[in-house]
Amino acid sequence: MYKGILHTHYLVVTLFLLIYVIKTILLLSNKNDTLTTFTKKVKVPEMIISALFLITGIYLTTQLPFGGKYDYLFWIKLVMVFASIPIAIIGFKKGNKILAALSLLLITGAFGLAESFHKKKGIAKEAGIVANDGGKSLYEAKCGLCHGADGKLGVSGAKDLSQTQLDAASIKDIILHGKNSMQPIAVSDEEAGTIAEYVQGNLKGH
Ligand code: HEC
The missing domain is CATH 1.10.760.10 (Cytochrome c-like domain)
Known part of the structure; x- marks a missing residue:
């Protein structure tokens, strides 16, 4: 269950980032018509991906080890993800390249943090195996x-x-x-x- 959700999370986050990167590149390179067409085409998949992103993310958060004590990296990641959303919405609505680029930077930064976070968690999990052999x-x-x-x-x-x-x-x-x-x-x-x-x-x- 945990593994399946984790893989789903990775997959939807990757798809989410891919759509995001394409949109930002289109905006930055002034391909506004292509951007409009692309945005329309991916609208429904993007909604599903975003929902899965959130649901799997929330599930994984509840499954963290450390007895509920989250790593500070985790909080930075969360803040970055949530900060990037309004910045992205405003950036794309107004066609503001700086905001769009900033939000992409935030979300890829969060992705990088998530990676190092999961590596750490992997180590914690190994320690967990020690604690899981019945004492x-x-x-x-x-x-x-x-x-x-x-x-x-x-x-x-x-x-x-x-x-x-x-x-x-x-x-x-x-x-x-x-x-x-x-x-x-x-x-x-x-x-x-x-x-x-x-x-x-x-x-x-x-
Ligand atoms: C540094 C040595 C030492 C370590 C390490 C140690 N103990 Fe002890 N333990 C003792 C001694 C000495 C006694 C006898 C204490 C007494 O009753 O005067 C004792 C007594 C006990 C008793 C009481 C048994 C009885 O029937 O009265 C229990 C239970 C116990 N230990 C469990 C543990 C557990 C579990 C651990 C590991 C988490 C542990 N001990 C680690 C030295 C140690």
Whole structure:
């Protein structure tokens, strides 16, 4: 689903830009009649493309990782896209070349930012895979040193997690706040929950 929408988004954005570039070139080279004919011809496809652009864009925005914390690049991109729309409308209506060129600059700039943004997101997604293996790699990275991969290592008095009587909520609490000689572990609330579920489901009683 996510991948399909992402590809659709790329496709409609590319088509959108293509129409935009052609229109701007026609305007800049004084081919006003061709511009009028072209604008009329692509009117309906352009409406569909713009709608798909927005719908897929909104969907993808809701699917972002980072727990809802958007990259500042994302906001710049959004502002650029939305700023380019009125500038383009006025530019093409009045035949103002500077405005038309400016709006094209804004939208291609946003496209470039989107690219670097998605590259970053790709990295974040890879990190997400680590977090998506049910907490195993998180557990091993953050707890393995003392408790061992199977929970039984017992370094410097670390309790055997396969023998613990605690439930996931208490384990999460210990991860975040520590217990006696165990210091709090530097993980997010969400990560602590994932690790606790992992301990509960995979180590306890094994
Ligand atoms: C630096 C070593 C160290 C690390 C890292 C560490 N622990 Fe501990 N842990 C301990 C020690 C020591 C105890 C025993 C504390 C006590 O009860 O006095 C303990 C106790 C616990 C207990 C209590 C078990 C019981 O039945 O009372 C849980 C649960 C636990 N650790 C989970 C974790 C998890 C999950 C992580 C990783 C997020 C983690 N620990 C990381 C050292 C560590």
